[in-house]
Amino acid sequence: MSHPQDWTLRQQAEALRRGELNARELLDVTIARIIERDALINSTPVIFEESSREALRQAPAGPLHGVPITVKDMFSLPWRAARNGTTIDLIPAGASGPYRNLRDSGVVVVGIANQHELGLGSTGTQSAYGPMKNPWSPQNCAGGSSGGSAAAVSARLVAGSLASDSAGSTRLPASYCGVVGLKLTYGAVPYDGYFGAATTFSAPGVITRDGGDARLLASALLQRPLPQQSGSGLRVGVIRDPFWSDADAQVAAAGEQALRSAGWHVIEVHLEHLELAGAAFLSRLMAEAGVPSNELLATLSPPTRSIVLAGMLAPARFIPRADRVRGAIRNSLAKALHTVDFLCWPTTPAPAPALDESSVNLPSGRVLTDMANVRHTLLSNLTGVPGISIPIGLHSSKLPMGLQLLAPWGGEARLLDAAEHLERATDREFVDLVPPLAR
């Protein structure tokens, strides 16, 4: 019999429901696997051996009864404060809104998913617990900020993880680690006890190995069904410049091949004012970051500390203009999404860089990794729409590549329909790839 963590979330839930798998045994073997495998990737630095057993005893009957998951360090739990990748308790212990929704479905939180410090990075290389490493190559980063969630799911430590996404933090590490990352529509779940409440960009997300698991976990998180429909024959909007034209050639080619495999109708789309999206995003992000305490600053790594301190100096006079641009971009996106079912481009323009490398090679030249990555993902955060990253195969470097889809507000089910359609069209070739660490 194979290890239950090599199964999908759906298979675990179904086996538990049928009584073919014992929830206490599943929890025990999950903890054992995390202890056995995580030293190489540092995805799950805190394991709740006692709290998870207590949570299991109290877990309600639900679609995910007894299924273990990890939770990013941005959400408070009844027995643990949210630390946001630092050493400080930043939100007191308590049942955060997203946690409550998942708890009510019966999941058991087995550990904390490591993350980039304060969520301010797309590589996962800075954290109070040390850098997260990629299960496909531990010399490369796992991505961020939800790198621990993506690495743990990719390495088969757990089949699902609660992540979050303020500028791509669910989708980017999912792409780097070869798993599925779904960012919800802004404000779709209660935000109390969640760091994302402090910004107008953040939304919780789920990381799983395939679209079916993402549907199950996201449905529990949203506390509403996400009915399945056909994902064939959809109209996909493609914005060539810069998302396809300034991506690594293999990444762009894999994306094009995925679109051909899916058989979707590809329509070229121009999004008005897109060139101002970065400025609008940055202006508000810096304002919303607030003023840190000296206690927190003293614990941060120099790069994160400097970002926070530089942000404090950003002039507020740009904010009203940034908001006007944001409104205009939301309008042009809504208009585009009237003509197509979703927009699509590579999630990251290049595969995961080495842990000590701060830039990536693109057709436009050498670009800072964070700048390159966030350029590809911020539109979802600026406008509020949901987005998903789905695996589309391996680069010649043996690292995963991902394709991002954006749907209209509340369109999570459509994204999952598309993801599952692509899985079927490719005979699950990409979602069933297993990293060397997990073979």
Added chain:
Amino acid sequence: MSEFEEWASATYRQSHIDVDPEDYALIASIYTGIISQLNALDHIDLEKFPAVGMDLRHAPKSS
């Protein structure tokens, strides 16, 4: 002390924030990057970008 460091340190003092002098070089570099992006907002035509209310949970009402 550079002009930037003088201005930045005065700003931090106002907020009772302690800053390690060694951090200023990186702060200045990041700040320069931020400002170079934000400057694009100074050049927008406000007629083309009306102020609108936003509910980020939903599509814009005008769409």
